[in-house]
Amino acid sequence: MGKLASDIFDILDLGGRIFKNREVLRYSYIPDTLPHREREIMNIASILITSLEGHTPSNIMIYGMTGTGKTVVSKLLMKALQEKSEMMDSKVQKSFFNVDSTFLGDDIAAAFSTLSIVLDFDEIYGNELARILHKPVKCIYINCQQMDTQYRVMTQIANRLAPLKEEDRLPVSGLPIDEVHCRVLEKFDSSNSLIIIFMDEIDRLIYKSGDDILYTLTRINEELQKSKVSIIGISNNLRFLDYLDSRVRSSLGAEELIFDPYNANQLRDILTHRAEEAFYSEAIDHDVISYCAAIAAQENGDARKALDLLRVSAELAERDHSPRLSVIYVKQAQKKIEMDRVTQVVRTLPLQTKIVLYSILQQKIGGRIKTTTKEVVETYSFYASKMDLTVLGRRQVVNLMNELDKLGLIQTKVISFGRHGRTTVVEANVPGTEIINNLHNGILSKLKGIKPRMLYTTTF
Template sequence: MADNERGSDGDSEKGDSAQSIDLDLDEVVLDDEVEGDNQGLFDDLLDSEPIFENKEVLRPSYTPHELPHRKEQINKMATILVAALRGETPSNILIYGKTGTGKTASAKFVSQELESTSQKYSVPCDVEYINCEVTDTQYRVLAQLANKFIDKNEELIDERLEKFESLRADVTANETSEDTGASADFERKDSTATPAVLDDTEFDSVEGLDDRIEELKADREEMEQVPMTGWPTDRVYSVFFDAVDYRERVVVIMLDEIDKLVEKSGDDTLYNLSRMNSELSNSRVSIMGISNDLKFTDFLDPRVKSSLGEEEIVFPPYDANQLRDILQHRADVAFKPDALTDDVIPLCAAFAAQEHGDARRALDLLRTAGELAERDQSERVLEEHVRQAQDKIELDRVVEVVRTLPTQSKLVLFSTILLEKNGVHNINTGEVYNIYKSLCEEIDADVLTQRRVTDLISELDMLGIVNAVVVSKGRYGRTKEISLSVPIEETEAVLMSDSRIGDIEDVQPFVQARFDN
């Protein structure tokens, strides 16, 4: 009886389970059918026709095959560096110019041509690029250069070992075949004779070949990568020196943003690099420095300045017509045919020409306009996309500048925003200072003098965040009238993201106090 009950219960459970499985399977099939009918998150975006053919062409990191309006500067660089192809030491070069004037792109273009030509004529020549805005200390520069040359030396050793060990295997195979074919009745050959396989090689004997293989293996084992921290600087320099001088070659070291290196670490690195030719036995080193600051050499040791600035090349800003040519040159590769309306490139060039002829800004503007057009699923890039891109880039710049301001400058800017939001026009320094003091007390920050706050306002003016104009009040003296040059809402949002300023819960009493006074 109990068994029957148990059996019936078991059958019931099995039936329920079967129904459950059937139900689940039905739901799975149903879900699959529903998912099949719906487009995925990215399907609609992928279905739209892309505007770009190759967006990377519009990025600053891209080195074009042709650089319009920089032929004079490129030719001058080439006439200096051609000495490397003759096995001579080229003069050191300093390249000056504002941001976006084609300095780095031109230098990289010439360097690529130099390396390809050196391979064509079998002249050992290496060009190494260092961005000193990222690699900004003597230790890092020397370590990065040392490791690059160690990698190249190891590659060279591996190639030679493979070649010489293959030659040694041929010698062994030749000896074996001669021993097998020789008869005991014949006179034994002179064991000191050079094998035929070594004819037309650099080796006079098998022993010389074996010694060279062992020497290369020893060199390979001695090479050690430099860690990015932890070694004494003189040891890093010694390893770098040995790595450079391992073989005969001409080395061009390209130091981009060289002024950042000098500003952070002084001129010791440049002194060591510019003087090392007198100690090198096999190689020769030339330095190519690239800087946005025309006056950075004023801070150099006179000896470094004289040896580093043997040749100077200045890159002037582009005008609107030149920017138009550059943009057209890149756009032909970057975009699909007929993807741009006729007014897009002239407008991008005009905007960038207002910013001291910055080609990088023009390319960013064109790329951003294309991206905005794609997001709108527009078939072409229009003038309105360029204007939207201009606003977006400007806002991104403002956000980044405001975000990185010191706390005291943020408080001064926040005081100005509070006054403007409450309808105050022609704000003067005293009004800003009164609110600034209240804000400092609220977040327990040090209160600066009014004179120092005036200096901070001038700094904000130079950054383009506020507009400060000195106005004469007759017998009452002169004062600064301050107004914002940036969007209030977005700027306030960035300031409120600062943890200290974000803690201020109610700012209205501070502004009201100004009216009460």
């Protein structure tokens, strides 16, 4: 036929008329300006700026629902602060060799003006002495969802503080916690710097391991000689501080800031701003952005969702070889995102949890839309033994069901039958046949075609 393999890419390439730069729409991307967060940025910056003068900034708590820009604002500030500090370091070193203060002054003024987001550095930085005394600022970002124990957080902070040689790194386990504490202190002090720790999803930390770690961190400055530590906590739970010891609470919540959800107009601005960089200007219908903004505004003003929606719609349009991105694709994207989320979550479930979900879904497609703990436990035991697994007890199955509930895959509700006791009514939230087929094609292939003997005792 005379066809070359590379022709395949010619066909695929036809789609590429929409995206100019798709990275811009990922939430890992940190733009230079963040519309409708100027005030918040200024607030935090005005607190953090004391670090450049060699003082320890107050701890800050940042609250806000998902997609309100907490993380991206923090990362932007982190980047800016780090750059600024490094810039000043080199200037300070220079100043020992160069006594010409007018030169120095101009140079620093120039350096400051490059930080576009924060106001008048020059004015705040009038004091030359402060510059000489200045300590390097080191920012560390920790996501407490991944690092959710005291041990892990401490070792992570220490390991990230400086690019260390392999043998200097703290081990991921094995040491007593007070030993870790001592070594972290040493590392902090030997870095001789102002350490600002951004702790994202900080509330996760205490749900799992209590407030020990926060207690330690908020009081660590008392033990440090040369270095100082500030903490920026980020949480989407406004009542997070209530769970803490009062001393930790007052220290950590020295400054508090709430990020309000974006409204539809603000979301539209954000999307417009990103879309200019992400798309070719003629490739997108005028109502697409408003539509995405409106949907995300309904979902608690979640900018993350809005960006996702825009990116996925554009990807669908490209895959369809459409020259333009129109609202039809946004509607498709909405469905796709939801289904992707579900399959992704299901795929990463531990095996035993998968079987619990599988049991609930089997009940569902067997016509049992609502079921009870007892029935789930029975069906689960049946399937687990077919899989030659250890069969978990009731207590543990209930725990797993609660996890599934938290993930939004099922809905549970405790109801009472009065004299006849009480139980949890379970209902699957996801399409049964599709997920079951997925599971059959994966790790649960053994269970294909096997039906349990189901005795329905409870009626609703």
